[in-house]
Amino acid sequence: MLFSYRIMAIPSKKLAKEDGYTRLKDDFKGYLAGTVFFKNTIIHGYPHIKRIFTLEEGIKRNIKEDGFSVEEKIDGYNVRVAMVGGEVFAFTRAGKIEPYASEKLSFLKEFFKENPGIVVCGEMVGNTPFTPPTDGFDFRFYVFDFMKEKTILPFDEKQKLIKEYNLLQVPFLGKFRKSEEPWKKLREIASFLNKGKSEGMVIKALSGKEAVKYVTPNADIEDIRQNARFVFDMPVGFFNQRVFRSALFLEEFGMDVEEYKKRLGDAFYSSLLEGIKQLKKEGVVREEFRVFVEKEETWNAIYSVLKKSKEIEISDVYKWKEGNRIGVRFSKIYRKTTEKLRRFLSGYAIQD
Amino acid sequence: MLFSYRIMAIPSKKLAKEDGYTRLKDDFKGYLAGTVFFKNTIIHGYPHIKRIFTLEEGIKRNIKEDGFSVEEKIDGYNVRVAMVGGEVFAFTRAGKIEPYASEKLSFLKEFFKENPGIVVCGEMVGNTPFTPPTDGFDFRFYVFDFMKEKTILPFDEKQKLIKEYNLLQVPFLGKFRKSEEPWKKLREIASFLNKGKSEGMVIKALSGKEAVKYVTPNADIEDIRQNARFVFDMPVGFFNQRVFRSALFLEEFGMDVEEYKKRLGDAFYSSLLEGIKQLKKEGVVREEFRVFVEKEETWNAIYSVLKKSKEIEISDVYKWKEGNRIGVRFSKIYRKTTEKLRRFLSGYAIQD
Structure with missing residues (x-):
């Protein structure tokens, strides 16, 4: 067995030893946090996708290529799926084996046999250990990327693989060119996503080399509603950031602010009061x-x-x-x- | 000159040297943060007043004496005023000389001459360098305590001095005894303060030795409104804490939650949108x-x-x-x- 991370001389404090594999806790040189060293395989970390706060300026500044795709951002948890030693494993963002998705996604075995070395990246939602239960379906795995070593496959190759294997893709919202000034259309998409309470959009250069995300105020407010009752367990800044960026969206899109004021207040207080009541009744949140x-x-x-x-x-x-x-x-x-x-x-x- | 802090062997990293005086940055042994060493005088730090989140249980647990007073909490900035070398100085909570209050409060000279060694503690509001401008009056200094060295004077002595010197006191809301179960009355006071958009109340044992504060949801929401537009300059947790504790109050008092939802949302978004508009127009917040x-x-x-x-x-x-x-x-x-x-x-x- 080849312990690649030894060869790369990664400082041990950056590594976490798990049961049978090792994962990288922070970015180190060219290796991203979440990179997994498992038997003789490296599953690279999924790239961080930066957030923009204003649509047109954000895309212009961060996507250097002319052509880009827009996909819906799904609100679940990110897994990378790979075959190691003939078995399918799903890894969390941090690089931990996630047993639930590993079982559910074992149907990808054929895909991996025919596409050795490819990692499938997608979002898990539904009756999972990390997302709110759903009655309409069991779980869904929305594919949004394929990786080959450190590289995200370009748009065309991704679409080809998705079609060929009939995979469920994150909703695809269009291909655009900066040179064609598609800003009005993109604003319509953002409004449409917001109305549908979608989380937002991910904008990716067609080469796969650049990506940014842009989130809707309704998604921000829903996040607040879901999590205010767990306030002390949430990351510092979680709520401030969401209130702040939703305000930027409201301003940019000239939305009906009165409506959002009500929703924001409702999200905070309904959730917190539910938490307080639960604690009084059950002793726990x-x-x-x-x-x-x-x-x-x-x-x-x-x-x-x-x-x-x-x-x-x-x-x-x-x-x-x-x-x-x-x-x-x-x-x-x-x-x-x-x-x-x-x-x-x-x-x-x-x-x- | 006697440099008391040298004698006390306070580690120098706990001290800040200012122009002509030294102040203590953190609590050290029996000395509180904000303690000032100025010429041959020590002006002790004003005690931290802990916050309670529920009225009856909070008082029962934190005020051990039977008798206590309730005062309105005024929303300004805390200064301690003392005479040093024949001149009146006001010090901020952190122990810095505050020149504005030092000038305004020089009328206390007579008081200090007749009461050597006493420090006057109070809240400054109005047209000050730290509080929103007011048209109805210039400034007000609401006295809430006197200190003699480290000791807060007992209630009766305080009232006597305030009367004798005709000082403006923080609104006094009553004297109570835990043994008389004054909880209903205190809840009425809290509701009354909330309706009047007062910041809240400070509950003090009559001996002066114990004190807690209890803040109203309207004050919390007003704080959010005042400061959301400066979101990244506010302490981490500022907003979360206020939303959370106002929810506890709403729950305890069975308030009209719908009304407060609107106010909370309005506070956040009105303030943030104002900030965004100001930045777009003026380039600064x-x-x-x-x-x-x-x-x-x-x-x-x-x-x-x-x-x-x-x-x-x-x-x-x-x-x-x-x-x-x-x-x-x-x-x-x-x-x-x-x-x-x-x-x-x-x-x-x-x-x-």
Whole structure:
């Protein structure tokens, strides 16, 4: 076995040893955070996609090529899927094996056999361990890129592979040229996405070499609604950033601000009051998830990954048989928010 | 001259040398942050007042004595006023000489002559270098405490001094005993303060030895409205904390949540859109202040203090004569917010 990361002399503090593989925690020289060293394979980290705050200026400044594609940004979690030692594995953004997606995406085996060395990149949504449960479908895997080593495949090659293997692609919104001044059309797309409560768009140079994202205010407000009740478990700046960038969108698009004021206030307070009520009733602040898996061992692996987290506690696990599959319902208790709310409600004082 | 801090062997990294005096930057042993060593005088730091999030439980847990007073919390800036070498000086919370209040409060000289060693603690509001300009009055100094060395004087002594010298006190809302279960009355006071858009209340044991503060949702929302447009210059967590604690108040008091949702959304977006518009029009995000001083040198000292800040830039200074006084209007440009907004509006992309 070839331990590539040894050869590259990456400082050990940048590496995390997992069970049977090693992952890169931060960017190091040409290697991106999330790069995985697994048996004799390297699965490179998915490139960071920068965010723009204003559509026309943002594209002009950050996409140097003339031609670009626009795709809908899906709000799930990013996985890279690869075949290692004849088996299909899905890796999170950070480079951890994600057992749920690894089982669900094993149908990609044929693809990998015929396209050795290609990594499939996409977004998982639905009844997963990380996204809100859905009744209309089980899960979806929206492909948005293919990687070959460090390289994102160009648009045309991507479209060809997606078509050939009949993969589900993130909704494709068009191909444009900067030289044709497509700004009006792009603004229409942004408004359309916002109305449909889509998360936003990802703008990619046709070569695959440049990409930026642009998010809608409705998505920002939905994020606030989903997460305000877990306020102390969210990254510092999570809420400020979303309020701020939604204001920029409202200003740029001359939206009906009164309407958004109501939505923003509703998002914050509805969510927080729900959290406070839950804590008073149940003693914890928690979020429910649901998965359906084929193998008992898949659930065991999911559970074992989730249990490692210091931030959350897994509770209320309930399993049942559903046809050939195993259904599992469980909750994540948000420890920090639970702890702080308990203290505040019982009269603890804090120093600002 | 006696350099007390040398005798106390305070590590030099905890001290800031100013022009003619030294101040303590962090708590050190029994000495509080903001303690000033000035000539042969020590002006002790004003004690931190902890915040409670729920009224009854908060008071029960944090005020051990039976008797306590309730005062309105005024939204200005805290100064301690003392006489050093026959001259009256006002010090900020951090222990810096504040030239504006030092001039305005020189009328306290008689008080200090008759009460040597006493420090007067209060809140400055009005046409000051730190609070929004007012037309109805010039400035007000609301006394809330007296200190003798490290000790806050007990309630009765405070009231006696305030009466004797006819000082303006923070609005006094009553004396209570925990043993008499005054919770209903206190809730009424909190609702009353909230309706009047007061900042909240400070609850103090009659001995002066314990104190907590409790803030109203309208004050929290007003803070958000005042400051959202300076979002990147505000402390991390400023907005989250205010949204969160106002939600706790709404829940505890069973308020009309729909009304507050609108106010919260309005506070965020009105303020941010104002900031964005100002930046587009003027190229900066700034806030206007106005002061009236008697002596040219007072303004020069104020200006020199303000100019030291790395976070703000002083601009648009306009001076005029108004009777015996000098009027000065000036702006603080918030550097970080200005810089970030400029970048975002011109299309810069950022990595989350």
